[in-house]
Amino acid sequence: EDKVVQSPLSLVVHEGDTVTLNCSYEVTNFRSLLWYKQEKKAPTFLFMLTSSGIEKKSGRLSSILDKKELSSILNITATQTGDSAIYLCAVVPYGGATNKLIFGTGTLLAVQP
Amino acid sequence: DTAVSQTPKYLVTQMGNDKSIKCEQNLGHDTMYWYKQDSKKFLKIMFSYNNKELIINETVPNRFSPKSPDKAHLNLHINSLELGDSAVYFCASSQDQGAHGYTFGSGTRLTVV
Numbered sequence: 001e002d003k004v005v006q007s008p009l010s011l012v013v014h015e016g017d018t019v020t021l022n023c024s025y026e027v028t029n030f031r032s033l034l035w036y037k038q039e040k041k042a043p044t045f046l047f048m049l050t051s052s053g054i055e056k057k058s059g060r061l062s063s064i065l066d067k068k069e070l071s072s073i074l075n076i077t078a079t080q081t082g083d084s085a086i087y088l089c090a091v092v093p094y095g096g097a098t099n100k101l102i103f104g105t106g107t108l109l110a111v112q113p
Numbered sequence: 114d115t116a117v118s119q120t121p122k123y124l125v126t127q128m129g130n131d132k133s134i135k136c137e138q139n140l141g142h143d144t145m146y147w148y149k150q151d152s153k154k155f156l157k158i159m160f161s162y163n164n165k166e167l168i169i170n171e172t173v174p175n176r177f178s179p180k181s182p183d184k185a186h187l188n189l190h191i192n193s194l195e196l197g198d199s200a201v202y203f204c205a206s207s208q209d210q211g212a213h214g215y216t217f218g219s220g221t222r223l224t225v226v
Contacts (some may be wrong), residue, residue: 034214042117042203042217043156086154092214100146100169100216103156 002027006089006104014112017079023089024071033072034101035063036088038090043088046074079111116140119204119218126194127226133190136204144168145187146215147179148203156203160214162187194225 003026013019023033032050036043047056047104049072056063060079065072076083086108090101117138126132138145146169147159161169162181176192191198201222205215 011222038154041219045214045216049215087158090156100158100161102158106154106156108154 004104010108012110021074027096031092038086117218120156125224142206146205150201
């Protein structure tokens with residue numbers, strides 16, 4: 001069965017710290033991997049990764065995919081309290097009409113002032 | 114303008130009741146989904162519709178019935194509600210059947226008492 005695992009499950013850091021969140025997957029016919037940030041409501045899109053080794057960057061956030069290791073990391077530098085959220089990793093397998101997102105369990109990040 | 118809107122945002126109801134959650138998207142996307150997020154924040158797909166046609170139907174009790182009157186709407190009807198149905202239900206939409214990620218609604222928190 002397709003599976004996405006995230007670690008750590010939760011993390012508490014202080015403002016200014018750098019964090020690395022991990023996502024590993026076991027998916028038949030991998031197509032792409034996505035990172036979402038979920039605060040109180042809807043998950044909001046951060047990155048989509050399809051190619052190994054190419055870093056995607058948006059401000060203090062960056063992410064990279066390693067298809068050989070079947071994993072991805074999400075880095076957040078100089079964390080702020082506004083980064084506190086659940087970070088969700090999801091994988092899209094090829095499947096014709098069944099391109100569903102398979103989510104990991106998420107990493108709960110708490111950034112303390 | 115809200116891209117994916119769900120109503121109601123909160124729903125508290127007694128066991129055994131029947132309830133509906135509505136979802137509308139104004140993005141012109143061709144595919145819509147229902148996801149369930151449990152108390153551990155794990156998001157799992159329930160249904161997917163592409164142009165009003167049911168594409169994904171995961172292992173969900175028959176008490177859950179999606180209805181898509183047109184490609185901009187996907188409603189979820191739940192019969193004979195049980196305590197275990199308590200969760201946050203997210204509607205989402207995508208283009209290209211989800212290959213490039215989803216846009217999520219803000220969720221409906223269902224509490225069955």
